[in-house]
Amino acid sequence: MRNIFLVLSYDGTSYNGFQCQPFKNTVQDKLQEAIFKLTGDQIVVEGSGRTDAGVHARGQVVNFQTSSNIPIERWRMAINSRLPRDIIVLEAREVPLSFHARRSAKRKTYRYTISNTRVPDVFQRNYQYHHPVPLHVTEMELALQYLIGEHDFSSFCSGRSTKQSHVRTIYHAYLEREAASENPIDPSDGRCGVLHLYITGNGFLYNMVRVIAGTLIQVGEGKRTAMDMKLLLDAKDRLKAGPTAMAHGLTLWDVEYDLPAE
């Protein structure tokens, strides 16, 4: 048996999320179908984690075991030619049998993108949450500081979470302002343009990044203060935090492992 590791990128717009569901159109279904067409094996891929309907991935990681003897350098193109155009394998490697995309993951990074512009950018409409109300970036940046470190994130996770512990560690959480958009002929009127929220942690709870983003937008609007972020962590109550921000602004950016260099 061989263990194959894939990095894949997908546009989640047309899918009911990553993970297989009965009678549903998911990224995992499409990937498993492509591997079946290639190898004839009905395999099950392990993803580093789920992504919800409409959520994208720049660098989702999966692995699967196969007895196929196709050389490793052929896998990427062979799978890509059997995938729809909105899912692409970026990289294929052979890894030790002990590797498991979910259990071996050390850190994950998500990106949530807010376009704080007067008019939405038509080319980014499926990848950015358009929010035209001017946002105060400095206050948002202050708010993010409270999230860094080990905390109980019960206030920032869906009530549908089945995890026993809501304690997670956040290593980085910061905003990046995109260089002045080349796109819209768009006077800013005090808006801050395209904002990317990057957040890296040892693991994330169900809807955690989207609840953080929804709460952070309220901070940016002045409906909450930065200090509220700390009070929310202490409260451990989902009902006290902001709304779950829309799925299409979210991208699973990167998953990190301790793997030997190629």
Place this chain on the structure above:
Amino acid sequence: MRNIFLVLSYDGTSYNGFQCQPFKNTVQDKLQEAIFKLTGDQIVVEGSGRTDAGVHARGQVVNFQTSSNIPIERWRMAINSRLPRDIIVLEAREVPLSFHARRSAKRKTYRYTISNTRVPDVFQRNYQYHHPVPLHVTEMELALQYLIGEHDFSSFCSGRSTKQSHVRTIYHAYLEREAASENPIDPSDGRCGVLHLYITGNGFLYNMVRVIAGTLIQVGEGKRTAMDMKLLLDAKDRLKAGPTAMAHGLTLWDVEYDLPAE
């Protein structure tokens, strides 16, 4: 009567081009339907020019005449709320009755985008032409120099052109390399990443930018030299130039007018 000027942005992926066609799904049809829903007037908009099926616009300009007395500052949002999500009005102004989007246009800029990367960027799949063969940018830049100025572009226009004269003036033609793509986990292997070809002129013939882009890619591949661009201008023969590059890489970037400042 009032004359309304609109700047609009659209993702051309789902449309049969800009201009109305019988029984066809076009950007102009959608825009006229939206204005009809708003005003009850069956108006005809004048575009600065056509764009083909699959071609996008960042800043297409149209105008139309109406007797509606809706205040000018309401038009943008009122039309947008009646348009599909892949067409957006960026700006609405009232202009003198003499203004005509096509006849008054002074300069137009198009952008053609080539992603010279190993793996395509899934999020840009409808906006960039993916060409994985390494390209020599310096030779391409030299080739573009020959296009600047007034020339007969017969070699670079579709045989279906109905224009009497193929003489046009190109003011600028240059390549811009996008800063190292944030997207793919993609060793470049000598490829140059995302290249934007910007080309500004007093007018463009049918397929002109796409034939220039198709020929320029052959220069980049080493199948032609930069000097061939000059020889092609002299030849005035479409059959001697390169292929028409695929539509989805092309965007009508900007249309310039001599209009009084707002």
